[in-house]
Amino acid sequence: MGRAPCCDKANVKKGPWSSEEDAKLKEFIGKYGTGGNWIALPQKAGLKRCGKSCRLRWLNYLRPNIRHGEYSDEEDRIICNLYASIGSRWSVIAAQLPGRTDNDIKNYWNTKLKKKLLTMPSYLQEKQTFFSSMSFQPPPPSYNISSHQILNNSSSCYNSFSTPNFMNVDNMSNSFFVHDDIHNNLTNLQSPTPLANNLMSNNSVDVVNDNCLSYLGFQDGHYGMCNSPMLMYGSTCSSSEGGNYNKDHEQKQKYQIKQEDYHITLDNQVVGDQVQSQSSMIKNHATLEEVKQLNLTSYLFHDDEENKTAHYKKGMCSNYY
DNA sequence: AAGTTCAGCAACCGCATGATC
DNA sequence: GGATCATGCGGTTGCTGAACT
Numbered sequence: 001m002g003r004a005p006c007c008d009k010a011n012v013k014k015g016p017w018s019s020e021e022d023a024k025l026k027e028f029i030g031k032y033g034t035g036g037n038w039i040a041l042p043q044k045a046g047l048k049r050c051g052k053s054c055r056l057r058w059l060n061y062l063r064p065n066i067r068h069g070e071y072s073d074e075e076d077r078i079i080c081n082l083y084a085s086i087g088s089r090w091s092v093i094a095a096q097l098p099g100r101t102d103n104d105i106k107n108y109w110n111t112k113l114k115k116k117l118l119t120m121p122s123y124l125q126e127k128q129t130f131f132s133s134m135s136f137q138p139p140p141p142s143y144n145i146s147s148h149q150i151l152n153n154s155s156s157c158y159n160s161f162s163t164p165n166f167m168n169v170d171n172m173s174n175s176f177f178v179h180d181d182i183h184n185n186l187t188n189l190q191s192p193t194p195l196a197n198n199l200m201s202n203n204s205v206d207v208v209n210d211n212c213l214s215y216l217g218f219q220d221g222h223y224g225m226c227n228s229p230m231l232m233y234g235s236t237c238s239s240s241e242g243g244n245y246n247k248d249h250e251q252k253q254k255y256q257i258k259q260e261d262y263h264i265t266l267d268n269q270v271v272g273d274q275v276q277s278q279s280s281m282i283k284n285h286a287t288l289e290e291v292k293q294l295n296l297t298s299y300l301f302h303d304d305e306e307n308k309t310a311h312y313k314k315g316m317c318s319n320y321y
Numbered sequence: 322a323a324g325t326t327c328a329g330c331a332a333c334c335g336c337a338t339g340a341t342c
Numbered sequence: 343g344g345a346t347c348a349t350g351c352g353g354t355t356g357c358t359g360a361a362c363t
Contacts, residue, residue, distance in 0.1 A: 016331070039348065056332065091351060107330055
């Protein structure tokens with residue numbers, strides 16, 4: 001019945017690891033690997049630690065190719081975009097940043113990145129009025145993006161009109177579903193973030209794939225890597241039921257973003273009152289503000305048309321308004 | 322110089338999920 | 343099929359050193 005207990009909690013050491021312990025663990029794993037059994041590992045390695053603790057120490061600190069220190073702007077963007085799309089799924093975010101650990105990214109977000117976003121210059125905040133004043137149209141009942149398209153820098157990015165399912169937005173239940181292509185599972189990401197809540201409450205969806213880009217006018221399929229999701233504030237990125245792209249072509253025009261000024265086509269219902277009410281709503285959700293601000297920097301740092309397109313193509317700068 | 326506050330980060334804790342018996 | 347445990351994950355805590363008073 002069941003398995004043996006994980007460890008004798010009374011006889012395990014807690015607290016910071018000594019260099020001797022690090023060396024023992026490193027040496028043991030170097031020689032024998034983890035053996036797929038973290039619980040038995042500390043005893044075998046001569047460590048008075050819980051297997052969980054060993055695993056954490058290895059994954060977050062001792063493992064080869066771990067990167068510590070400064071994060072690049074690109075890493076910031078990836079973290080922000082993914083956070084906005086999937087929330088605090090640090091392990092998923094970490095998977096997109098080689099050498100970074102989920103713990104590291106989590107700490108970085110909580111201690112630095114969030115603050116960095118909140119201390120953006122005021123001119124950026126003024127721009128927020130523009131976004132908070134948008135109103136949106138709901139996407140079609142089924143909109144999907146392949147998890148592989150977002151989570152892997154894979155060539156599947158180029159044929160997504162017929163390859164469904166990463167994020168399925170269910171307007172009726174106000175939920176996101178993530179489809180795991182490998183295991184063929186649907187995971188409910190109900191209200192993953194305040195951002196997602198806000199977006200959904202505005203009948204919008206924050207997703208990325210070729211379809212979105214096609215709405216932006218980049219329909220040639222040469223916009224490069226899809227290794228970071230693109231937030232589409234106020235836009236509707238939709239595919240047709242059953243992946244029939246052409247069916248939605250007419251509807252698409254309604255939402256198409258004007259490339260000339262990088263504005264999203266706005267709904268006519270936007271009036272002063274609505275602007276105010278939505279602005280105050282956003283005030284209550286720092287995360288939304290934060291992420292939007294970060295993405296705004298993409299716009300401001302690359303403000304000529306050529307650069308924007310170039311960055312799109314590189315997958316470097318995924319958010320223009 | 323001593324005490325206090327703050328920021329950064331490593332490590333722990335508890336929960337969810339899946340595997341095993 | 344249910345009980346038990348391993349694993350992985352995200353949230354939280356607490357230690358440490360720097361900055362400030």
